[in-house]
Amino acid sequence: MKKRIPTSGSNNLSQVPLGIVWTLESGRKVKFKKERLSYEDVVQKTVVDFEVNGRDQDLLNEMNLSDLETMKYQQFYPVIMYRYKDISSGKETLNFLDGSRRKEYFLLQEGGISHLDALVTDDKDITHSDAKALAKALQSAKEHSLYEIGVRATTYKDKGLTQDEIAKELGYSRTKIVRALQAASVSKEIYFNFNDINELTVKDYNELYKLFLELEKRSDSAQLIKTIQQGNVEFVMDQIKQLVIMPKKKLVHTEMHVLMEFKEKNKYAKKRKKGRNFGYDFSHLTAEDENILDEAVQMALEEIRLKQQ
Numbered sequence: 001m002k003k004r005i006p007t008s009g010s011n012n013l014s015q016v017p018l019g020i021v022w023t024l025e026s027g028r029k030v031k032f033k034k035e036r037l038s039y040e041d042v043v044q045k046t047v048v049d050f051e052v053n054g055r056d057q058d059l060l061n062e063m064n065l066s067d068l069e070t071m072k073y074q075q076f077y078p079v080i081m082y083r084y085k086d087i088s089s090g091k092e093t094l095n096f097l098d099g100s101r102r103k104e105y106f107l108l109q110e111g112g113i114s115h116l117d118a119l120v121t122d123d124k125d126i127t128h129s130d131a132k133a134l135a136k137a138l139q140s141a142k143e144h145s146l147y148e149i150g151v152r153a154t155t156y157k158d159k160g161l162t163q164d165e166i167a168k169e170l171g172y173s174r175t176k177i178v179r180a181l182q183a184a185s186v187s188k189e190i191y192f193n194f195n196d197i198n199e200l201t202v203k204d205y206n207e208l209y210k211l212f213l214e215l216e217k218r219s220d221s222a223q224l225i226k227t228i229q230q231g232n233v234e235f236v237m238d239q240i241k242q243l244v245i246m247p248k249k250k251l252v253h254t255e256m257h258v259l260m261e262f263k264e265k266n267k268y269a270k271k272r273k274k275g276r277n278f279g280y281d282f283s284h285l286t287a288e289d290e291n292i293l294d295e296a297v298q299m300a301l302e303e304i305r306l307k308q309q
Helices: 039-045 066-072 100-108 128-138 146-158 163-170 174-185 202-216 221-225 233-245 287-308
Strands: 019-023 029-037 079-085 092-098 116-121 255-260 268-274 277-283
Touching: 029 039, 039 092, 039 100, 066 100, 079 100, 079 128, 092 100, 092 128, 100 116, 146 163, 146 174, 146 202, 163 174, 174 202, 202 221, 202 233, 277 287
Parallel strands: 079 116
Antiparallel strands: 019 029, 029 116, 079 092, 255 268, 268 277
16 A cells, blocks of 8 residues: 555635645645746646656547546646756756646646646755655546656666665565566557557556566567557557467578679679669779770670560
């Protein structure tokens, strides 16, 4: 069970007249104030740090955000953010702790929704650790997909943490972390093809992982993945199964034949042949040599033309 950070009240906007105070994991209390962000504000000033928020923005689309359609009429819950000054640009930046799905839906409407309700803190001393813990405690939308959990777990694995340590850090069982790491090892290009990654079950992830391992054994796996068409889970999985059993194309190797040896190292005359295609490569020949070859080619082509008559 995930550890919950104690709060001083609800984050329902109607119940927050001026703001709200949350107690962070470190014990510090931070006040979040109500703000309304315009479409331009969200485009220009906001970021989603995956390590903090844990939601892969690339996998969000109109289909898997359709449950947020009520935002066009009413925003029941504000997004939660903290403001800081970007070191590289010096610009004011708002980082999402919670509500990145709502942010993406808001942007997809391209100004159709007048504003995005937010609770924002200007506390400059909020640590990365506190931000991550608060984001985890505040999650009010769909649970992160197994793939997203796996990508996050991978960052800890790369830092040298064991699976047990990762499970404790992220608040999941060790079994879930094992499955999540397997899910994250599958090419992201494949996940792009699912209408809604959240529809994948544990069984689907397990099957997908095994299929991907088989697909990776093929030298043409990258090209095959590009042929997958977008659709629901069953449609995409069926395509991947077909790709795994698809006969491999016979590779046609290019043959190179040296036509003449030269004393100069950078000078050569070669014939290359690949299947029924062939050509000739020459390097550093004189203009006179080039003319001789041109005349020979023209004579040969004329002979071929006469044979066809």
